[in-house]
Amino acid sequence: xxxxxxxxxxxxxxxxxxxxxxxxxxxxxxxxxxxxxxxxxxxxxxxxxxxxxxxxxxxxxxxxxxxxxxxxxxxxxxxxxxxxxxxxxxxxxxxxxxxxxxxxxxxxxxxxxxxxxxxxxxxxxxxxxxxxxxxxxxxxxxxxxxxxxxxxxxxxxxxxxxxxxxxxxxxxx
Amino acid sequence: xxxxxxxxxxxxxxxxxxxxxxxxxxxxxxxxxxxxxxxxxxxxxxxxxxxxxxxxxxxxxxxxxxxxxxxxxxxxxxxxxxxxxxxxxxxxxxxxxxxxxxxxxxxxxxxxxxxxxxxxxxxxxxxxxxxxxxxxxxxxxxxxxxxxxxxxxxxxxxxxxxxxxxxxxxxxx
Numbered sequence: 001x002x003x004x005x006x007x008x009x010x011x012x013x014x015x016x017x018x019x020x021x022x023x024x025x026x027x028x029x030x031x032x033x034x035x036x037x038x039x040x041x042x043x044x045x046x047x048x049x050x051x052x053x054x055x056x057x058x059x060x061x062x063x064x065x066x067x068x069x070x071x072x073x074x075x076x077x078x079x080x081x082x083x084x085x086x087x088x089x090x091x092x093x094x095x096x097x098x099x100x101x102x103x104x105x106x107x108x109x110x111x112x113x114x115x116x117x118x119x120x121x122x123x124x125x126x127x128x129x130x131x132x133x134x135x136x137x138x139x140x141x142x143x144x145x146x147x148x149x150x151x152x153x154x155x156x157x158x159x160x161x162x163x164x165x166x167x168x169x170x171x172x173x
Numbered sequence: 174x175x176x177x178x179x180x181x182x183x184x185x186x187x188x189x190x191x192x193x194x195x196x197x198x199x200x201x202x203x204x205x206x207x208x209x210x211x212x213x214x215x216x217x218x219x220x221x222x223x224x225x226x227x228x229x230x231x232x233x234x235x236x237x238x239x240x241x242x243x244x245x246x247x248x249x250x251x252x253x254x255x256x257x258x259x260x261x262x263x264x265x266x267x268x269x270x271x272x273x274x275x276x277x278x279x280x281x282x283x284x285x286x287x288x289x290x291x292x293x294x295x296x297x298x299x300x301x302x303x304x305x306x307x308x309x310x311x312x313x314x315x316x317x318x319x320x321x322x323x324x325x326x327x328x329x330x331x332x333x334x335x336x337x338x339x340x341x342x343x344x345x346x
Contacts, residue, residue: 095293122332153320159295
């Protein structure tokens with residue numbers, strides 16, 4: 001039986017060649033949530049967006065075993081506050097099922113939090129599903145639920161909404 | 174008396190020299206919300222972050238009168254979805270009090286929505302205070318309140334939280 005408590009990982013910045021492994025985890029997460037049909041991003045675009053362009057759209061950290069196998073990742077990008085400046089938004093944090101409860105998620109999260117702490121804004125934002133047990137984990141670390149405390153709601157216009165909006169605009173103008 | 178319904182504005186991308194006017198509006202908004210003490214960003218940093226660096230952190234659109242006076246702005250940045258790719262996050266949308274109810278906010282919003290519609294992800298995200306009347310305006314345009322529909326909450330670790338977190342980490346390790 002695997003002694004999960006003794007798993008040791010290295011947290012490091014992802015390289016282009018890690019993204020195939022990361023992409024599998026992104027897909028696994030989408031499939032778990034039964035939302036894989038909404039995932040349109042392919043591996044090549046993910047690689048381009050992070051590594052093969054002048055303005056990388058994100059930064060990815062990975063949790064790697066000593067044999068090079070990647071068991072988790074955190075992906076964040078630079079957001080902007082007109083009050084504080086450049087800031088960090090954590091988009092994804094994921095650890096493969098078999099490797100959970102070893103503190104790997106915590107190590108990934110703290111690595112991103114440390115990067116956020118080093119930016120001028122000293123701020124880290126992220127979205128959490130309210131029923132996700134991770135919400136309590138973040139609160140114990142001191143995170144504030146801005147939706148509860150300040151009534152911030154997250155609004156979205158998706159592709160169908162924007163298609164409709166500009167159909168309507170062009171037909172009415 | 175000013176005939177507000179006849180005000181005509183040009184919506185265009187902000188230039189570096191517009192940011193002094195935009196910065197005044199950012200401050201006015203912070204003062205209105207009585208949160209100006211939390212605003213640490215200065216004009217020079219705002220200009221640098223948007224115009225004087227290799228990787229601008231945001232894009233700003235302005236609503237300009239024929240005499241060059243700027244009466245409103247929208248500021249957005251590129252976010253990232255691991256399912257859809259590059260996406261647009263609208264951080265601020267503001268019209269000066271005396272120029273409201275002329276459809277200027279709508280023109281600014283539609284300009285940003287059109288840019289979002291042209292990205293591969295075709296998605297526009299933003300945060301709205303649930304008590305803000307603008308929430309209904311966005312819903313009428315087809316925006317979905319993801320906090321209500323999918324239970325997404327916005328979490329934040331601010332400077333004090335991150336300071337405490339890394340104090341604790343260094344004293345306990």
